[in-house]
Amino acid sequence: MTDAPVPQQLLPRHVAIIMDGNGRWAKKRGMPRAFGHRKGVEALEPIIEACGQWGIEALTLFAFSTENWARPKDEVNALMGLINEFFNRKIDELNRKGVCIRMLGDLSGVPEPQRRVAEAAMARTGNNTGLKLNIALNYGSQQEILRAAQRLARKCASGEMAPEDIDDEAFSAQLYTAGLPKVDLLIRTSGEQRISNFLLYQIAYAELVFVEENWPDFTREVFARALTTYAQRDRRFGKV
Numbered sequence: 632m633t634d635a636p637v638p639q640q641l642l643p644r645h646v647a648i649i650m651d652g653n654g655r656w657a658k659k660r661g662m663p664r665a666f667g668h669r670k671g672v673e674a675l676e677p678i679i680e681a682c683g684q685w686g687i688e689a690l691t692l693f694a695f696s697t698e699n700w701a702r703p704k705d706e707v708n709a710l711m712g713l714i715n716e717f718f719n720r721k722i723d724e725l726n727r728k729g730v731c732i733r734m735l736g737d738l739s740g741v742p743e744p745q746r747r748v749a750e751a752a753m754a755r756t757g758n759n760t761g762l763k764l765n766i767a768l769n770y771g772s773q774q775e776i777l778r779a780a781q782r783l784a785r786k787c788a789s790g791e792m793a794p795e796d797i798d799d800e801a802f803s804a805q806l807y808t809a810g811l812p813k814v815d816l817l818i819r820t821s822g823e824q825r826i827s828n829f830l831l832y833q834i835a836y837a838e839l840v841f842v843e844e845n846w847p848d849f850t851r852e853v854f855a856r857a858l859t860t861y862a863q864r865d866r867r868f869g870k871v
């Protein structure tokens with residue numbers, strides 16, 4: 632594919648990104664945190680575009696966690712406003728590029744306007760065959776795993792399946808990421824080295840790459856560097 636940083640066979644199929652550091656990016660510039668979030672949204676387009684051009688199959692972005700509701704109300708409101716703005720501004724173009732959008736997380740706990748644009752985006756792009764763009768909104772991995780366990784328990788209790796039938800495939804099918812390949816590469820920006828309740832099941836064998844740049848500074852070049860780092864890793868999956 633066009634100017635991919637590494638040969639096709641060394642590219643990850645599924646990249647997940649913890650987009651962190653918007654607040655610190657703004658603070659460094661003497662600006663309010665919300666300004667950092669706005670810049671963070673602007674950083675998305677080149678990354679989504681690069682994934683499409685380089686032939687990466689799936690990109691999963693952590694946009695808002697179940698824990699982020701504990702932030703000051705005006706920051707939560709600013710983030711929610713940006714979610715609507717992102718969909719309203721970008722949905723036509725994303726659709727034109729064949730991007731297939733899926734939301735990960737509990738949309739029932741999201742304010743009505745955000746839920747509506749998110750559901751409309753999924754409905755509109757659901758049959759597209761290009762990049763699979765997954766946006767984690769009101770997402771927490773522990774909540775996702777507990778939900779999957781409850782759904783499987785219900786199936787067992789009703790006799791639809793037996794406990795012995797619960798294998799990786801059956802379990803994965805109950806996660807928000809059902810049908811997607813496991814995560815190959817997890818990137819976190821801003822120098823923090825933690826997972827913060829993101830995709831705990833799906834990253835079992837992911838390569839972790841932590842970059843120092845705050846999310847608004849995460850350019851196509853920084854992304855290419857992370858992919859090069861990934862390509863140099865020796866993925867052994869427990870073998871020798």
Ligand code: IPE
Binds near residue numbers: 651653695699846
């Ligand atoms: C990431 O940036 C965006 C969200 C979590 C929504 P932060 O807002 O966490 O920025 P820092 O980590 O405080 O700098």
Ligand code: IPE
Binds near residue numbers: 649650652694695825
């Ligand atoms: C993780 O970042 C959530 C998102 C990027 C949406 P946080 O900034 O919320 O995580 P912590 O608080 O550093 O763990």
Ligand code: MG
Binds near residue numbers: 651652653
């Ligand atoms: Mg943060």
